[in-house]
Amino acid sequence: MEDSVFAELELAEAAQKVGGVRVRQHVNPLKASLQSQAPVPAWTDVYASTARPLVVDIGCGGGRFDLMMAKKYPETNFLGVDIRAPLVERGNKWGEYAGVVDNLHFAECNATVSMGKWLKSYAEDCGSKVETVAIQFPDPHFKKRHHKRRVVQPALVRALAEGLTPGARVFLQSDVKDVSEDMRDKFERFGAHLFDLDASLHDNPLGVPTEREVQTTSTNGRCYRVMLVRNNTTV
Numbered sequence: 001m002e003d004s005v006f007a008e009l010e011l012a013e014a015a016q017k018v019g020g021v022r023v024r025q026h027v028n029p030l031k032a033s034l035q036s037q038a039p040v041p042a043w044t045d046v047y048a049s050t051a052r053p054l055v056v057d058i059g060c061g062g063g064r065f066d067l068m069m070a071k072k073y074p075e076t077n078f079l080g081v082d083i084r085a086p087l088v089e090r091g092n093k094w095g096e097y098a099g100v101v102d103n104l105h106f107a108e109c110n111a112t113v114s115m116g117k118w119l120k121s122y123a124e125d126c127g128s129k130v131e132t133v134a135i136q137f138p139d140p141h142f143k144k145r146h147h148k149r150r151v152v153q154p155a156l157v158r159a160l161a162e163g164l165t166p167g168a169r170v171f172l173q174s175d176v177k178d179v180s181e182d183m184r185d186k187f188e189r190f191g192a193h194l195f196d197l198d199a200s201l202h203d204n205p206l207g208v209p210t211e212r213e214v215q216t217t218s219t220n221g222r223c224y225r226v227m228l229v230r231n232n233t234t235v
């Protein structure tokens with residue numbers, strides 16, 4: 001099943017390049033239309049059980065990581081979040097196609113703006129824990145004047161600090177050293193005393209690579225990985 005699903009994914013992506021609807025490569029997250037709070041997902045509609053812990057993948061892209069994780073860990077709910085609506089729609093379609101729907105959902109939002117309310121809602125409305133938030137290979141926005149478009153901003157660090165309970169993990173990885181250091185620096189500056197550095201990691205502790213991670217490692221590129229843990233200091 002898994003092989004055929006991923007073969008179909010490759011075909012769909014190839015088809016897009018030869019004439020289907022193209023997904024824009026980049027979206028400017030600072031656009032005025034992307035500054036409002038996105039509606040919180042209707043948790044009881046999108047998951048078969050909301051008693052399960054939640055893993056959130058911010059900037060999920062094509063969503064293969066989420067699909068594979070949801071298949072591998074049926075007792076955990078997975079939420080792939082992306083700012084590009086077509087990727088989110090496609091992710092949900094692939095979940096249905098693969099028969100992985102009970103614990104997998106993709107939703108559109110600008111994470112920097114909306115994530116705080118979403119995390120709090122899962123904890124308060126479902127009474128369940130957000131176990132891990134992953135930010136993997138975020139868009140690097142190399143030019144200095146575009147660094148403010150990067151997804152990890154003070155507002156997101158504060159949202160994670162407020163929305164996560166002690167013990168929750170934040171997993172950061174990038175193939176760009178400067179981006180990795182910038183993410184870590186933002187957590188140190190704006191989440192000071194609220195997150196402990198668990199480890200700088202050689203391997204991906206989640207056990208399933210993202211699309212970008214496969215691309216990087218298959219060309220012998222380096223991945224810079226950090227795991228942070230929310231401690232019990234109150235905000």
Ligand SMILES: C[S@@+](CC[C@H](N)C(=O)[O-])C[C@H]1O[C@@H](n2cnc3c(N)ncnc32)[C@H](O)[C@@H]1O
Pocket residue numbers: 027029058059060061062081082083084087109110111112136137138139150151210211212213
């Ligand atoms: C380079 S891709 C990485 C995709 C995937 N995580 C991987 O490792 O293969 C970065 C993704 O983050 C999304 N993104 C960028 N800014 C975002 C934001 N503010 N909120 C949510 N998603 C965002 C982009 O649309 C894109 O799909």
